[in-house]
Every structure is written in C-alpha cells, then in structure tokens.
Amino acid sequence: MSQNYFPHQRNGTVLSDAQYQALRTAFREVDEEKQGAIDSSLVPNLVGKLLGRQVTRNNNLIFYNTTKNGVVKFSDFVAIMSEAMAETTNWGRLQTEVKGYVGIDTIQEQIRKKALKRGFEFNIMVVGSSGLGKSTLVNTLFKAKVSRRSCLQSEKDPAVIIPKTVEVQSISHVIEENGVRLKLTVTDTPGFGDHINNENCWLPILEYINEQYEKYLSEEINVSRKKQIPDSRVHVCLYFIAPTGHGLKPLDIEFMKRLDKVVNVVPIIAKADTLTIEEREHFKARIKQALNEAGISTYPMKELETDEEDENINSRIRDQMPFAVVGSDKSHQVDGKEVLGRLTNWGLIEVENHNHCEFSNLRDMLIRTHMQDLKDVTHCIHYENFRFERLNARRKIDKGEDQESRC
Template sequence: MSATVVLPDGVGIAHLPNQRHKIVSKRGARYTIMVCGESGVGKTTFVNTLFTSGIKDPKALHLRHKKQTEKTVEIDITKAELEEKNFSVKLAVIDTPGFGDYVNNRDSWLPIIEFLDDQHEAYMAQEQQPRRGGIIDMRVHVCLYFVRPNGHTLKPLDIEVMKQLGTRVNLIPVIAKADTLTPQDLAKFKRNILDVIHAQGIQVYSCPIESEDEDVTKTNQQIMDSMPFAVIGSTQDVSVNGRTVKGRQYSWGVAEVENEDHCDFKKLRNLLIRSHMHDLIDTTEENHYENYRQVQMETRKFGEKKVKKYENPKFKEKEEKLRMAFTEQVKKEESRFRQWEAQLVSERDRLNKDLEAQHAQIKAMETELEQLHQMAYRGGARR
C-alpha cells in the first residue's frame, strides 16, 4: 500500500544540512520505521494513528482502519512518500505480529530479529555486485519497542528481546496505552524502565543533543528527557470543549493523542519524522550496518551464503528438543505445585480441627468458670 503523507506544519527534511539535501533530492532517501512488542499492546493502533495525523489519501486510511481491530499475524508494510518542498523521502512502516510469554508464541520474536538481519544481508549482497544502481534498501532505521503499561517494570521477555534488538537497530522504548496509568505511576514506571535498561546494558537510541541553535538544543533535550515515550493511540475523532481531536473518550473525560500533558505522542512523531530522521538514517548506516558487515566479513568467506537459523535442520531439531524439555519441565512443576497445594489443604484442615477442639475446650472452661462464679455468689449470699 502506498500513499502520500503531507507532513504537518513545516517538516525537517528541508532543514537537513546542505550535503544531505543533495543526497535526498538526488536519490530520494529511504526511511523505515518498525514497531514491535507483546501481543495486543497497541502497535497497529499506533501505526494507524501516525498515518492518520497527516495522510491525504482516503483509500490508504480506509485500509489501515480495516486492520485496526485485527490481530496482526504477519509482517505488514505500509509505504508512503513524505514530501516537503522539493524533497521526498520514501517511508515504510513495518507492523509486526505481537509475541507473548505463554509457551506457544514465546519465541515468535525471533523472526523479527531474522528480518532485521535479512535486510542488512540483502543490502550487503547488492553492494557487492559490480553494478550497484537501483539497490533495494529495506534496512530498518528505527524500531519502536512497545512495553505493556503494567506500572512496575520491564519483564524478562522485554529485556531479552530488547537486548537482541538494541545491537541491530536504533531502539526506542515506548510505553503503550499511557491513558491507563496515572501521571504519578507513569513517571515511576518510566524511571523503573530506565533503571533496568541501564542495569541490563540494553542499547537504546540516544540522539545528539547539542546544536548551534539554542532552541534546537532545548528541543532535543526535552525529547530525550521523555524517553521512554508514553503514547496514546487512537484514530477516533472526539470532541473536547468544541475542538475535535484524536483521542479516547472516557466517562471522566478524553485522553488526547496530541496533547503533551496527556502523552508523548507528538514528541515521538517529531523525533521520528522531523528532528532526528536524518540521524536515525546515518547511525543505521554508520553503526548498525557497519557492525553487521564487519561481523559477517570476519566469519564468512566472500560470496558464501548466510546460514539461516530457521532453515538449518540441526537448529530446528535442537529447538524442538528444547521446547519439549521446557514443556516437560512445566508439567513437572505443575504436578509439584498440585501436590504442594493438596498438602496445604490437608494442613489447613488439620489446623481447623485443632482450632475447633481448642474452641470446644475454651467453651467448656468458660462454662466451668461460670458455674464457679455462680457457686461463689450463692455461698456469699447465704452468709
């Protein structure tokens, strides 16, 4: 699917340094954004929201609307053309299927990693050809990782996936469904996430902040201070004090997508398609692609094909064995848990019986005491 995106109020492409201008206008830059994260966390809704804020093509919008309520089952690419003055950037947004922490699709993030490597691989293969015109480039320049708004911290699965992503792509953590957390809980959640990212050595994107222009430095600082970006996704028009905005309607009011007091959507969109698009493209080329190329050059002979994990029967066999061992372990743990539960119930019954016996004893002693009181009273009265 392809559409023309007219960016809202003066986009940064025209503000790129001169040298970059030439490259952009000559070849037309390619720019690819990817979203990934757990199932049902709001990735597709976010992509739709991003497209809704600025798209002119009603057909494309209609198609994306149709996808909104569906579970994403395969990698889905939406293409569009970002235009400003004479500059155009070919944008691709890649929506990916969600993964989860239950046994069956716990590992379904692995194909996403493979997809990222495949794009570097395809580019490298084309670069090695003598005629290099018309290279198809689908390398991912930025990956938004959606974190479920549980209010506590990153889960082990998030840590595992983010570690893998961070070494391959510019990774930006995003807190989904910000409207489900109070501002205090959100601030705490952000701090916890940053602490874990730091402690676990997860590589996340950090943009250059300093600029000759003081205002730009200030904006950059504000952008980076908002990481991990909290977003609200919605393509619904709702009305707030006579204004029509994109948002989510609740009995207590409206959570607005583009209101900076409600979430960081605007800042994130700004970073993605304005202020840091250039840097995201550059760092992908200079750091991530270069890393990939070097590792491959060191470990493979020239022209030798890359062995894909999923096509390697040995790997499949090993994976199957691991999965079976894991399922077996889960079963064992479950039966251990059942035994422990049964023990607990019988212990509780025993204690209840003890308690009943003690109650009966207390009751008997109380009756005895009562009788003694009465006898003492009668004796006293007689005297």
C-alpha cells in the same frame, strides 16, 4: 616533500604551512617545560580548542593508540590531528580564510533540490504483544492509514488472526507533504509475545533485520550495482511496553538485549491513559532502572554524540524516555479546533497535548528532528558492524579454501 609540509599524513590529509605552524604553536603553549612532549591528558582539550568541538570516540581511540607511557610527542599529536581533520569539516582555527564571495553557500540548496527530486525513505518496525495499539499509533504518527492492519479489507480478514508463530510483515506507502515525498515502510510483527511459550520469539525479528542488511550488502558489493541502492533496512524499532505490572517483563528485557546492537530501539509505554500521572512517572522510573541494570542501549546512544549541541538535545530526549503515549486517529472539536484524541468517561485525551501524554515528543524525535540521524546511525553503526562481520567471515572462508587448494 617541501619542508613547508609535514611529511606524515593519514587519510590523504596534508597540512599546509599555516596549519602546521598553528599546531606547533598550540603544542608549544602546552609544552611549558619545552621537552617536545606533553601529558596525554592535555590532548583532548587541545584538539577541541583547535577544531572548536569536542573529541569524538573515534578520535579518542586514535589518541590512546598513539599515546606512549602517558606522553604524546609532537609527531603523535600531528597524527591525531590529521585523523581528526579527515573525518570532519569542522576545522575551527585551522580553516583557510576566504577573501571574497565564492558561492559555496549554494551547495545546501543544490543538495535540497536533488533530494526532493529523488524523495526520501524511512523504515519503521513496531514490536509488542497484541492489543497495545501499535497500528493506531503508527497511523497517528503519520496522520494516514499506513499500518498493515488498517490496510486490510476487513477486520475479519484472516491476517488479523494472531498467528501461531511470530511473523514479520511489511507494507509500503508513498506519502507527500509540501512537495516532500517519503516512501514509508511499516513492518509489523504479529504473534510476538502472544503465546504461553514465547521462548526465542525475538529470533524471526532479528533474522528479518539481518536479511535487510544482507540485501543491501549484496547490492553494494555487486560489480554492476544500481545507481541508488533500495534501502529496506529497519531504521527504528518501536518497542511497545504494556502499562501493567511493576515494570519490564523478562521478555521485554530479553528482546531489547538481543536487538539493541543491531537496530535503533525506542521503548514506549503504550496506552498511557490507563495510568495516572503519578503511576506513569513511577512506571517510567522503574523501566529506566531496569534498562540500566540490564545494560540495554536505547536510541539515542550517548557514546555516538559528536558535539555539545547533540549532547544537550539527546540528553533531554533520554530524560523523557520511555515515552508514555496514546494513539488515536479520530478527530474531536475542542474550542473550535479539530484535535486527535480518545474520548473516555473522564473526558477527552488529546493525543498532541503535552499535558495529556508524550506522543508529540515521540513524533518530534522520529520525524521532525531525528529521522535523518536514525538513518545515519543505521548505516554508519549497525549496518557497518554487520558488514564488517560478514565480510570478515567471508575472507576467513576464502583464506581457508585457498590454503586447502595449495595442499
């Protein structure tokens, strides 16, 4: 290879002469003693300065793996930068200047058109004991009768009766708004937490989530696979907390501890209109404390943030959680406008009024700001963890069978 290119490369990233010189210049500015090595603590800021963004968790792992005795040589620094550049297009000071109009700005519109033709998918699971308004809340979120229960012919339908064991039941709809089609799948879990003995009642739910990962994996590794793999993986699990007692119940903690590593868990306080504002704030504080003490990771997870903008947005969401919500699909007239709300002896609880409850905060996160991120985290984190464990287990089995056949 020409001396204009650094021979070390990873993930197919080859540095041009200009990029290589930019790295060398930045490294020399920090290497004040001209020893050809710098203190490892300086590397994250140096990477961030060059790329114009903070170092991700993955970059940190690469960084620590290449650090020796707290010192980083220039060759190690180039390896770290090559890995960081391979996983992003945010190259900051290392970008190549374009001298004239090319048209790459039209890519976004091309993607938008193809995506609109294909449509979108979103899969939501609701978990909680009966009577917490799960069906009503889902209907309120999408302003349509999309919950499983609301699609039954009659409230006397046998499916409404609480089952003896936890069941997992799904129903799908296609809804459209302003030319955007969404295939929405709502998964309900009747029977959860409704019995005297609720031991292991989370198990059917965990099995269902893993079954959807298994379906996707089977299609993905199939020799003749579909052009677009149907996605039945659960993108978010709304966990309904009863607005009673002093905080989380043992079952609440057990469920979220079992599932927070396999699905995006969003805890919400159901029927928040039964609490005064002061009671609501105290209740939320106790829940946050319990989640923290139990080591439960709820969505959005801090360790997955990749830049300052994400960090600021998600920090505000975490401050608001768990969302204290009220659901209602009934309209009422307020100052000549129709609003969704619940009429009580004390007045009208407006569902989308920030002063009345936090429903709009939940809706905005799920649909208007974080729907794609929920899907991305499901695919890149939860599914990837499942995929790694499953394929790794298969390799071990295959290796064992191969050794037996040689004996």
